[in-house]
Amino acid sequence: MKKILFATTLALSVLSCRESQPQNPPILENAVDNAESSVSSIVKSDYSRGGNLVNNIYGELLKNDKTLQDLDKRIADISNKTNIVLNEYTNIIDKSENYYRDAKNLSGSITDSIAKREIEKEIQNSADKYSLKNQTIKDLIKKIRTNQGALYEQYTIFKIRKTLPEIEKYQNAHPLKTDSLDHFINKQNKLMEELKKLK
Known part of the structure; x- marks a missing residue:
């Protein structure tokens, strides 16, 4: 076993010495690599950093496009205003609903069964009236x-459609060829053959 391990290690080190000579890169550089394009640099680097390529490429497109900047600003504004409007209404509704829940919980501690039933009925009547009165508001909030x-979702679809041509440009500028892979498989096969001959 030691002889096989030693022979394998020796074969690998001999081959690695032979392979340390510089070789031509398997895929030639192209216009996208040579260009100082920020979109190209994001495509090449952000994936390894765990970034979202769609958002990062779209962010680069935003930098030079006033129309996209305006659209992005309007979407951000309406999102912020939506939150402000909803918070204003939901805070009031939530306080009322919390009140009815707390009142019902408190009524649970009443030992006089008749008084307890009466107050629980009053609480429920008030809650029902409030809910009915504000049903239109709740429906509008749901619609918003x-x-x-x-x-x-539409903005996400738009961003994907806007950035698809950019990734396609990157793909076209980086055509994948089989030469390097074929060469590597040949090296693997050669090493396997050498190992089979070792005793």
Whole structure:
């Protein structure tokens, strides 16, 4: 076993010495590599850093496009205003609903069963009236939330469509060829053959 391990190590070190000579790169540099394009540099580097390439490429497109900047600003503004409007209404509704929940919890400690039933009925009547009175408001809030989700989805679709040509440019500038892989497989096969002959 030691002889096989030694022979394998020796064969690998001999081959690695032979392979340390500089070789031509498998894929030639191209215009995208040579150009100082910020979109190209993001495509080449951000994936390894765990960034979202769609958002990062779109961010680069934003830097030089006033129309995209305006659109992005309007979407951010409407999102912020949506949150402000919803918070204003939901805070009031939530306080009322919290009140009814707390009142019901407190009524649970009443030992007089008749008084307990009466106060619970009053609480429920008031809660029902409030809910009925504000049903239209709740429906509108729900619609605004639905629209907010749809707006975000449409913007995501737009960003993907806007950045697809950029990644396609990168792909076209970096055509993948089999030469390097074929050469590597040949090296693997050669080493396997050498190992088979060793005793």
